[in-house]
Structures are given as structure tokens and as C-alpha cells.
Amino acid sequence: MKIRNVLVASLLVATAAAATPAMADDKVAGSEVVIPDAPEGTGQIVFFRPGGAGFAMGCSVNENGEKISSLGSGRYFVLRTTPGRHEFSVKSEAKDVLALEVEEGETQFAKCKIKMGILMGRPDLAPAKEDEFRKMNKVQLVDADDMGPAPGALRPEEMMAAAVPAAEAEMEVEADAAAE
Amino acid sequence: MNMRVVGLRAVVMAAGVCLATPSFAQTSDEDAAAEAVETPTAIPIDTSAVTDPVTIAKLTPVVIEILDPLGSKLSNSLDTYRIRLVEPIVIEGMELVPAGAEGMGEVVHAKKAGGMGAAGELVLAARYLTVDGRQLRLRSMELLEDAEGKDRMGTVHTLNIASAAAPIPIGLLGYFIGGGNIEIPAGARASAKLAAPFAITPVSSTAAKAGGEEPASRPQGDMAETTTLTGPEGGTDETEEGLQ
Incomplete structure (x- = not known):
């Protein structure tokens, strides 16, 4: 039991040190991002934008005509919302719409890519897998200034507050495994 | 939680069957007068246990x-x-x-x-x-x-x-x-x-057995x-x- 506690403590210290940069504004690997669990009665969608073509263009994700968050190249944000069907749109030269079914307690992923247009790039919102997000070499949370006015996108401080318990739980599982 | 409820109901059903079966055997061994007296309390098979709703979690x-x-x-x-x-x-x-x-x-x-x-x-x-x-x-x-x-x-x-x-x-x-x-x-x-x-x-209990195999x-x-x-x-x- 003592060994387990020591392991948990040391892992938490290590996590705090390792996780802090991921919570801050620094770029980290997608595999290092701690995504908090969705609280009861809500579901989550992680919107991300891989780098590549059209990096100078923004990809503003909207719902019901209100902006949820901008999504620059290599950025991500977590939208926490009610279960059910939600329609999201992105718009520049052309509009693209993606509808997703948000499930309580579950996290889904969606990506925005910039396609070539006639005069400018066209954002394309599509369903994605977690693997695609995790394999990104560098990813950064959207700045709080670029979020809203529509609610739901977790601000950096909310991400940090929500992610610490998740990291602790993860560490405890790892400690249990190590103790065994 | 629900599994526990299901388990309890299964126990109740089994108990109902156990209680009912000996009562039939007993009535066959006893005379008609005794049977007439005992029947009202011994015969009822706990059908409510069989047909009670079960909650799927x-x-x-x-x-x-x-x-x-x-x-x-x-x-x-x-x-x-x-x-x-x-x-x-x-x-x-x-x-x-x-x-x-x-x-x-x-x-x-x-x-x-x-x-x-x-x-x-x-x-x-x-x-x-x-x-x-x-x-x-x-x-x-x-x-x-x-x-x-x-x-x-x-x-x-x-x-x-x-x-x-x-x-x-x-x-x-x-x-x-x-x-x-x-x-x-x-x-x-x-x-x-x-x-x-x-x-x-x-x-039904019969269908349940068939389906459960x-x-x-x-x-x-x-x-x-x-x-x-x-x-x-x-x-x-x-x-x-x-x-x-």
C-alpha cells in the first residue's frame, strides 16, 4: 500500500511537471494532450485542424449562426455540449456543414481542413478519429480570445481544471498496474 | 445495480418453484380432506415472480x-x-x-x-x-x-x-x-x-430457458x-x- 502511495505521489509530481506545458499555450504532441471526461449530461467534440494547406486561413466553427471558436492551423478546442444532433458550419468562399450526434459521456473528434478554392481556401469540416488527433506532432489549444461568443468551448483554465482530475485518475491506474 | 435486481428476481422465481413443487407432491400423498384445506395456501404458484418486469440496464x-x-x-x-x-x-x-x-x-x-x-x-x-x-x-x-x-x-x-x-x-x-x-x-x-x-x-420461463442456452x-x-x-x-x- 505504501509503495502504491509513493508511486501515485511521484507520478502526480511528474504529471504536474509534464502536464503543465500541455495546459499552457505551448505546442505539444497530440498524444500528450489530456482531454477531460465529459461530465454527466454532456458530451464532447474535439475540433482540431491539422497543419498543411491554407495555414494562413482561419477556420471558424459556428453553430446556429454563432461562432464557437476559431481554429487556426495546428490548433484544437474541446466543445462541451448537450447530447443529440448538432450542426456545425464553417464558411469562407463556400459554406460547409457537418452534423454530429453528441452522446452523453463520450468524446468525438472532428477536423477542419482547408481545401483549395477559386480565390481562397475553403474550409472543410469532417468527422475524424482520435488517432488522427493523437498523431499530430504539434498541437496547441485555441487562445481564449478566439473562442465564443457561443458557449461550450472549454477555455484554457477550464481545460486545466478539468484535466487534472483526469490525469490523477490515469496516474492512479498506472500506479496500480506498477504496484502489481 | 440492475444485475442485482435481476439476480434477486431469479432467486425469488427459483424459491417460488421450490415452494410450489413440494406442495404438489405433498397433496398427492395426503387425503382429499387435508388437500381441500391446504390447497388455498399451498397451490398458488408465484406467477408474479415469473412475470415481474426485469429492467435492462x-x-x-x-x-x-x-x-x-x-x-x-x-x-x-x-x-x-x-x-x-x-x-x-x-x-x-x-x-x-x-x-x-x-x-x-x-x-x-x-x-x-x-x-x-x-x-x-x-x-x-x-x-x-x-x-x-x-x-x-x-x-x-x-x-x-x-x-x-x-x-x-x-x-x-x-x-x-x-x-x-x-x-x-x-x-x-x-x-x-x-x-x-x-x-x-x-x-x-x-x-x-x-x-x-x-x-x-x-x-415465459420456458422461452427464457431456451434463449439462455x-x-x-x-x-x-x-x-x-x-x-x-x-x-x-x-x-x-x-x-x-x-x-x-
């Missing part, structure tokens, strides 16, 4: 079959499609919902592949199965095995698929490069979960034989054709 996994062909090019957002329960829902040896129960799914999002290498997109959700005249609501649908059709990419918790796109186009040539579309044949299987607890009365390993060809809650079997033919 929220998030109980089920395996379903998509009965209609779907695709990013073929389907439209908000289209509905038929689904069918492939494996019976069996709890504590009691078959509560037989295989074959049909229901409905919904195309949450469909977008055909476009120029510039844009991939086709398809997001599906399982909505409900019709059981005992009521809707058993479903959620968290995910396709199983290679059911995602010839173009595949991934599943999330609902079935969200973006097909494998053509390579990123270069210059205007890219305008004529289309991404792949997604095709899901009839008969594709998927998993889903109960969206809410569902109370149901077991069909081999709930999950029943071959697909036997599904029509176990279908008791649904209508036409036309979907079976369509499914089998789709799988070939």
Missing part, C-alpha cells in the same frame, strides 16, 4: 444489423433506415428481447465526395428497436468488422465516417479529383448501447426462427444478398 450493449444499404452518395441527412437486433438480449439466462426485433436508425449526416479530393462523409446513429410495442432507445452505434464498406476510415461513438480521400490535389487539376464515397451494404453489423433503462416482462453464438441463419416480435422476414433475404 442503460448502456447494455447490443448487436444490430443495418437492413438498408447506406452511403455518402446514396443517403441524405435525416434519412431513416431499418435495423434489426442480431443477438437476443439475455440477462441471467433469461431471454428478454429475442433476436429479430426491428427498429430504426437515422442518417445524422451525409455528404457525397466532391472535387478537390473532398471525401464522402457519413454519420449514422441507431435510434431504437421496437420491443413489446415500445421503443427501446439506442445510442453509441459503431460498425463492426469490415462493415464500413469499400472505403473506410473510422468510427467514433456514433458512427462517423469520412472516406479515404484522394491525395491532396495540386493546382487546378485537383478540381477534378474526387474523394471516395462510403458504401455500407445491407447486412452490415454494428454495436450499440441502450440509451436508457428498459423494463420488460420475460416472455446459447444466446450469443447462434448462427445468423437461425435468426428468422427466433424472430417473434417483428413482422416480415423480407429483410433477411435482403441482408443475405447484401452480404454476398
Whole structure:
């Protein structure tokens, strides 16, 4: 039991040190991002934008005509919302719409890519897998200034507050495994 | 929690049977007068225990079959499609919902592949199965095995698929490069979960025993034989054709 506690403590210290940069504004690997669990009665969608073509263009994700968050190249944000069907749109030269079914307690992923247009790039919102997000070499949370006015996108401080318990739980599982 | 309730009910049922059986044996050994006296208290079989509703817990996994062909090019957002329960829902040896129960799914999002290498997109959700005249609501649908059709990419918790796109186009040539579309044949299987607890009365103790012996390993060809809650079997033919 003592060994387990020591392991948990040391892992938490290590996590705090390792996780802090991921919570801050620094770029980290997608595999290092701690995504908090969705609280009861809500579901989550992680919107991300891989780098590549059209990096100078923004990809503003909207719902019901209100902006949820901008999504620059290599950025991500977590939208926490009610279960059910939600329609999201992105718009520049052309509009693209993606509808997703948000499930309580579950996290889904969606990506925005910039396609070539006639005069400018066209954002394309599509369903994605977690693997695609995790394999990104560098990813950064959207700045709080670029979020809203529509609610739901977790601000950096909310991400940090929500992610610490998740990291602790993860560490405890790892400690249990190590103790065994 | 619900498992415990089911377990308790199973114990109650077993106790009811145990109590009832000796009473019959006893009455056969005793004279008619004694039987007439004892019958009112000894005979009643606890039928309420057999027919008490059992609650199937929220998030109980089920395996379903998509009965209609779907695709990013073929389907439209908000289209509905038929689904069918492939494996019976069996709890504590009691078959509560037989295989074959049909229901409905919904195309949450469909977008055909476009120029510039844009991939086709398809997001599906399982909505409900019709059981005992009521809707058993479903959620968290995910396709199983290679059911995602010839173009595949991934599943999330609902079935969200973006097909494998053509390579990123270069210059205007890219305008004529289309991404792949997604095709899901009839008969594709998927998993889903109960969206809410569902109370149901077991069909009968006999049916429960029969269903409890081999709930999950029943071959697909036997599904029509176990279908008791649904209508036409036309979907079976369509499914089998789709799988070939």
C-alpha cells in the first residue's frame, strides 16, 4: 500500500511537471494532450485542424449562426455540449456543414481542413478519429480570445481544471498496474 | 445495480418453484380432506415472480444489423433506415428481447465526395428497436468488422465516417479529383448501447430457458426462427444478398 502511495505521489509530481506545458499555450504532441471526461449530461467534440494547406486561413466553427471558436492551423478546442444532433458550419468562399450526434459521456473528434478554392481556401469540416488527433506532432489549444461568443468551448483554465482530475485518475491506474 | 435486481428476481422465481413443487407432491400423498384445506395456501404458484418486469440496464450493449444499404452518395441527412437486433438480449439466462426485433436508425449526416479530393462523409446513429410495442432507445452505434464498406476510415461513438480521400490535389487539376464515397451494404453489423433503462416482462420461463442456452453464438441463419416480435422476414433475404 505504501509503495502504491509513493508511486501515485511521484507520478502526480511528474504529471504536474509534464502536464503543465500541455495546459499552457505551448505546442505539444497530440498524444500528450489530456482531454477531460465529459461530465454527466454532456458530451464532447474535439475540433482540431491539422497543419498543411491554407495555414494562413482561419477556420471558424459556428453553430446556429454563432461562432464557437476559431481554429487556426495546428490548433484544437474541446466543445462541451448537450447530447443529440448538432450542426456545425464553417464558411469562407463556400459554406460547409457537418452534423454530429453528441452522446452523453463520450468524446468525438472532428477536423477542419482547408481545401483549395477559386480565390481562397475553403474550409472543410469532417468527422475524424482520435488517432488522427493523437498523431499530430504539434498541437496547441485555441487562445481564449478566439473562442465564443457561443458557449461550450472549454477555455484554457477550464481545460486545466478539468484535466487534472483526469490525469490523477490515469496516474492512479498506472500506479496500480506498477504496484502489481 | 440492475444485475442485482435481476439476480434477486431469479432467486425469488427459483424459491417460488421450490415452494410450489413440494406442495404438489405433498397433496398427492395426503387425503382429499387435508388437500381441500391446504390447497388455498399451498397451490398458488408465484406467477408474479415469473412475470415481474426485469429492467435492462442503460448502456447494455447490443448487436444490430443495418437492413438498408447506406452511403455518402446514396443517403441524405435525416434519412431513416431499418435495423434489426442480431443477438437476443439475455440477462441471467433469461431471454428478454429475442433476436429479430426491428427498429430504426437515422442518417445524422451525409455528404457525397466532391472535387478537390473532398471525401464522402457519413454519420449514422441507431435510434431504437421496437420491443413489446415500445421503443427501446439506442445510442453509441459503431460498425463492426469490415462493415464500413469499400472505403473506410473510422468510427467514433456514433458512427462517423469520412472516406479515404484522394491525395491532396495540386493546382487546378485537383478540381477534378474526387474523394471516395462510403458504401455500407445491407447486412452490415454494428454495436450499440441502450440509451436508457428498459423494463420488460420475460416472455415465459420456458422461452427464457431456451434463449439462455446459447444466446450469443447462434448462427445468423437461425435468426428468422427466433424472430417473434417483428413482422416480415423480407429483410433477411435482403441482408443475405447484401452480404454476398
